Amino acid sequence: MEILASRVLLRPADYQKTLTFYRDALGLAIAREYGGGTVFYAGQSLIELAGHGSPVAGTPPFPGALWLQVRDLAATQDELRDRGVHIAREARREPWGLHEMHVSDPDGVTLIFVQVPDDHPLRRDTRG
Incomplete structure (x- = not known):
């Protein structure tokens, strides 16, 4: 197996509030935006906020x-x-x-x- 890329994928309960936190409060640079989310640069990794596929009820928080x-x-x-x-x-x-x-x-x-x-x-x- 060869891993070509990776990122952390978060599905926030409130997409706009979380987008504002990562973009404005933390000041992370945007790598790309698409219709359902935003991907941020985070050093050698990426953090993706997905506005689609909301959290499943009963799913434990990010572990x-x-x-x-x-x-x-x-x-x-x-x-x-x-x-x-x-x-x-x-x-x-x-x-x-x-x-x-x-x-x-x-x-x-x-x-x-x-x-x-x-x-x-x-x-x-x-x-x-």
């Missing part, structure tokens, strides 16, 4: 979180706060060494904004 790496977490937190976005969990250094901040979208999907410090193993060449 995970979106992990979004940023260059400067403090600046991102300030920018989101200035745009009126509620910060669910303030930026802090985690025991595993990453700096993280949590925000929730209108459907309760957790967005984890992450800054990888210079001394973290993700930034080092461990090939020896």
Whole structure:
């Protein structure tokens, strides 16, 4: 099997409210728009909001979180706060060494904004 592309597909309860959140509050750039939805750039991935095929009644909420790496977490937190976005969990250094901040979208999907410090193993060449 060869995977050519991937994206996260969300089917929000209120498409317009969620579109406004990702486009205006988060400021994500639009990759493409189509009659039934909007696709946003999210680093090396895409986030698609589908306005078609609404959530199925009784379907559990999105079971995970979106992990979004940023260059400067403090600046991102300030920018989101200035745009009126509620910060669910303030930026802090985690025991595993990453700096993280949590925000929730209108459907309760957790967005984890992450800054990888210079001394973290993700930034080092461990090939020896």
